[in-house]
Amino acid sequence: MENQVHKFFSLFLSIYLLGYFIIFRKWAPKIRPEASSCLISLFHGTPAALLAVAAVLSAESRSLAAANTNFQNLVLDYSAAYFAADLVHLAAFFSGRGDLTFVFHHLATLFVILTCRHVAAHGAVAVLTLLAVAEATSALQNAWALARARRSDAPFAASVDRVLSVPFYGLYSVVRGLLGPYVVFQMAAFYSGGGAEGVIATWVWISWVVVVSVAIAGSVAWVSNLWVEVYTERSRQVEQKIR
Numbered sequence: 333m334e335n336q337v338h339k340f341f342s343l344f345l346s347i348y349l350l351g352y353f354i355i356f357r358k359w360a361p362k363i364r365p366e367a368s369s370c371l372i373s374l375f376h377g378t379p380a381a382l383l384a385v386a387a388v389l390s391a392e393s394r395s396l397a398a399a400n401t402n403f404q405n406l407v408l409d410y411s412a413a414y415f416a417a418d419l420v421h422l423a424a425f426f427s428g429r430g431d432l433t434f435v436f437h438h439l440a441t442l443f444v445i446l447t448c449r450h451v452a453a454h455g456a457v458a459v460l461t462l463l464a465v466a467e468a469t470s471a472l473q474n475a476w477a478l479a480r481a482r483r484s485d486a487p488f489a490a491s492v493d494r495v496l497s498v499p500f501y502g503l504y505s506v507v508r509g510l511l512g513p514y515v516v517f518q519m520a521a522f523y524s525g526g527g528a529e530g531v532i533a534t535w536v537w538i539s540w541v542v543v544v545s546v547a548i549a550g551s552v553a554w555v556s557n558l559w560v561e562v563y564t565e566r567s568r569q570v571e572q573k574i575r
Contacts, residue, residue, distance in 0.1 A: 377470020
């Protein structure tokens with residue numbers, strides 16, 4: 333199947349520019365790039381999760397070593413284009429250590445997607461399952477991120493941030509802290525048991541397991557910091573009431 337990354341990349345770039353110059357043009361210059369990044373993430377996350385599930389369920393074989401179908405390759409191209417487009421955003425508006433985490437995450441994700449698509453040409457069932465799990469919280473995360481970006485100057489955004497924070501952190505913790513590791517464990521067990529021997533090179537599946545495991549650890553660390561922030565804020569509020 334012909335590579336479609338360039339077409340999807342153009343789509344995401346166009347959506348980003350639409351957000352930056354039109355939809356969020358009245359927002360503060362400091363947060364316009366982040367809002368535009370959230371916009372393309374909204375166009376990627378939930379659609380990619382649904383497409384990934386459909387691509388896996390529609391395949392004749394759901395083996396983790398099965399050859400990629402055209403539909404699966406299309407979804408891989410769609411996601412690769414999004415992460416490439418968001419990397420351009422991060423490169424253009426790099427703001428320090430916080431963004432560095434996302435840069436490494438995107439590069440790691442691209443590595444897994446591209447090696448599955450162009451090196452192994454097998455294993456899309458495993459990679460797309462991980463993608464579906466990872467993007468399950470995307471819509472809620474982007475709504476939270478947009479509200480958080482405006483919470484200091486918009487009372488409604490501050491209210492939305494307060495309402496969404498704990499539910500989002502909870503769902504994200506379950507998905508990234510429990511469901512994600514479970515899927516990776518199943519992958520590691522299948523591949524280490526020789527399930528893809530002669531089909532997917534050992535270095536490829538090992539790199540997938542290692543890269544995804546590191547990415548999950550980073551996600552857990554990120555949400556853990558947010559939980560600490562909630563605890564600190566709630567503790568301060570309780571102390572103020574006591575006084």
